[in-house]
């Protein structure tokens with residue numbers, strides 16, 4: 001189990017060290033356009049899960065949406081603090 005900030009720190013480290021086989025590195029290399037499409041795709045899956053699937057499936061889809069948002073944050077160089085400023 002990890003928090004939003006802990007996942008962000010982990011993904012930032014992946015971006016820095018670029019370990020072999022990291023899906024995050026591949027997603028970052030794919031660029032902002034592809035990262036944005038993934039956010040939209042996961043958001044749709046969250047919506048469908050909210051209407052038709054279990055709480056567990058919904059929570060899983062939500063975790064994937066948070067991951068995809070974080071990849072886009074890293075892709076654009078946006079920190080968690082940049083986002084928290086508006087909460």
Ligand SMILES: N=c1c2ncn([C@@H]3O[C@H](COP(=O)(O)OP(=O)(O)OP(=O)(O)O)[C@@H](O)[C@H]3O)c2ncn1[C@@H]1O[C@H](COP(=O)(O)O)[C@@H](O)[C@H]1O
Nearest residue numbers: 007010011014021022023024025041045063064065067068
């Ligand atoms: N939390 C996540 C996470 N959530 C979602 N995903 C990715 O998103 C995919 C699920 O999204 P989809 O529904 O689009 O499934 P899919 O179509 O089969 O996936 P793709 O073929 O499009 O990649 C998963 O198979 C992962 O590739 C994640 N990939 C990584 N993490 C965490 O990120 C960290 C770094 O991971 P790596 O970069 O892979 O080392 C680790 O802590 C991981 O647990």
